[in-house]
Amino acid sequence: MIDLDRIVIKNAEIITMNVAEEILHGDLLIEDSRIVSVGPEIKPDPADQVIDGTGRTVIPGFIQTHIHLCQTLFRGKADDLELMDWLRTRIWPLEASHDQESIYLSALLGIGELISGGSTTIVDMETVHYTNEAFQAIAESGIRALSGKVMMDKGEDVPLGLQEQTESSIRESVDLLEKWNGYDHNRIRYAFAPRFVISCTESLLTQVRDLADHYNVFVHTHASENRGEIAIVEQDTGMRNIVYLDHIGLAGKRLILAHCVWLSEEEKEIIKKRGVHVSHCPGSNLKLASGIAQVPQMIDMGINLGLGADGAPCNNNLDMFNEMRLAALIHKPVHGPTAMNARQIFRMATIDGARAVGMDQDIGSLEAGKKADLAILNLNGFHCNPSFGTDPISRIVYSAIRSDVESTIIDGRVVMENRQMKTINQTF
Numbered sequence: 195m196i197d198l199d200r201i202v203i204k205n206a207e208i209i210t211m212n213v214a215e216e217i218l219h220g221d222l223l224i225e226d227s228r229i230v231s232v233g234p235e236i237k238p239d240p241a242d243q244v245i246d247g248t249g250r251t252v253i254p255g256f257i258q259t260h261i262h263l264c265q266t267l268f269r270g271k272a273d274d275l276e277l278m279d280w281l282r283t284r285i286w287p288l289e290a291s292h293d294q295e296s297i298y299l300s301a302l303l304g305i306g307e308l309i310s311g312g313s314t315t316i317v318d319m320e321t322v323h324y325t326n327e328a329f330q331a332i333a334e335s336g337i338r339a340l341s342g343k344v345m346m347d348k349g350e351d352v353p354l355g356l357q358e359q360t361e362s363s364i365r366e367s368v369d370l371l372e373k374w375n376g377y378d379h380n381r382i383r384y385a386f387a388p389r390f391v392i393s394c395t396e397s398l399l400t401q402v403r404d405l406a407d408h409y410n411v412f413v414h415t416h417a418s419e420n421r422g423e424i425a426i427v428e429q430d431t432g433m434r435n436i437v438y439l440d441h442i443g444l445a446g447k448r449l450i451l452a453h454c455v456w457l458s459e460e461e462k463e464i465i466k467k468r469g470v471h472v473s474h475c476p477g478s479n480l481k482l483a484s485g486i487a488q489v490p491q492m493i494d495m496g497i498n499l500g501l502g503a504d505g506a507p508c509n510n511n512l513d514m515f516n517e518m519r520l521a522a523l524i525h526k527p528v529h530g531p532t533a534m535n536a537r538q539i540f541r542m543a544t545i546d547g548a549r550a551v552g553m554d555q556d557i558g559s560l561e562a563g564k565k566a567d568l569a570i571l572n573l574n575g576f577h578c579n580p581s582f583g584t585d586p587i588s589r590i591v592y593s594a595i596r597s598d599v600e601s602t603i604i605d606g607r608v609v610m611e612n613r614q615m616k617t618i619n620q621t622f
């Protein structure tokens with residue numbers, strides 16, 4: 195008989211985010227990495243790990259579709275700068291100063307913050323060097339991730355330490371891909387990470403396109419975040435940013451574009467037609483004065499959007515509760531109170547984020563057969579006002595805070611329990 199690791203969560207409120215978006219009350223059974231049942235009463239075996247869910251709310255783990263773990267140590271460095279000045283004077287010199295140990299520690303610190311805030315999957319962009327150390331931290335922590343070395347073989351004002359040649363950028367990326375893609379039953383996946391069009395030669399981008407097709411992996415880049423950025427792209431290429439990416443042949447279902455604040459109608463049509471995914475980063479877009487992305491219009495068009503905190507320096511935290519709240523609030527003055535309602539926002543943070551990483555069959559909702567990636571919340575604090583019977587999804591989006599997350603489970607492993615982090619590195 196095969197010995198299964200079983201976890202039973204008893205007597206909890208469960209926000210499933212399945213097709214019916216059911217909210218149930220009952221038990222949840224996990225066997226090894228997957229959910230076996232959601233709702234029916236489970237009689238635990240003596241060997242089972244039992245978590246009392248009484249008065250607790252179980253949700254699908256958050257999926258952050260744009261993060262830079264390598265920037266966690268630079269928290270607070272956005273000050274009052276806009277994107278291009280901030281990159282040139284702060285972020286690029288700081289990234290150039292990283293060594294192996296600082297990359298590893300930056301990743302661990304970021305992952306700890308993410309897991310303790312209920313995030314279970316990230317799409318991460320590293321810096322030019324030492325990405326192997328970031329993968330090591332991802333492997334040891336248990337978080338689910340798509341990550342990749344940043345690629346930047348072009349550009350002015352880039353410190354010597356970040357400058358790279360096209361060929362070595364490609365070679366190092368492929369070496370990392372071959373080492374890490376598929377690790378731990380596909381918990382870790384490689385995603386090519388050309389920084390943004392400004393930083394990349396056409397030769398690099400076309401090679402990335404071919405390699406991503408060859409290995410069937412994602413490409414993750416910044417696009418149309420800032421007006422200064424898109425002006426440089428137009429100057430360099432003679433095209434709008436997204437038109438250029440489409441011209442290269444990169445626009446497709448395995449492309450995640452962070453930000454997308456400044457898009458023409460034609461660019462939105464390309465994103466829609468090609469099935470490209472957008473990572474909305476409201477906190478970063480506000481802090482760097484980038485602008486307000488046209489999210490309600492993109493949703494109306496049927497474009498898929500996830501949510502991301504971006505790097506810690508952009509808005510000083512990696513907190514999905516913060517991003518959800520901002521995403522919900524910023525459109526209300528112009529588009530009305532329900533344009534971005536709490537359910538829509540919660541979908542972006544969970545099941546739509548799962549679609550963005552091509553894993554909606556596996557994560558993003560709590561259903562039998564899916565991976566056990568979830569967070570257990572205690573929404574009984576005064577700030578959540580539980581006694582007034584508000585809808586739990588509204589309560590999570592508008593009132594909950596990171597410390598309301600009590601436990602986090604990823605791939606059927608308890609990575610945080612009662613706010614105590616657990617390292618899983620011994621299991622490998």
Ligand code: GUN
Pocket residue numbers: 262277281285389390416419478504505508
């Ligand atoms: N565009 C190019 N690089 C970056 C980065 O590191 N952060 C953000 N927010 N935008 C970028």
Ligand code: FE
Pocket residue numbers: 260261262416452504505
């Ligand atoms: Fe970013």
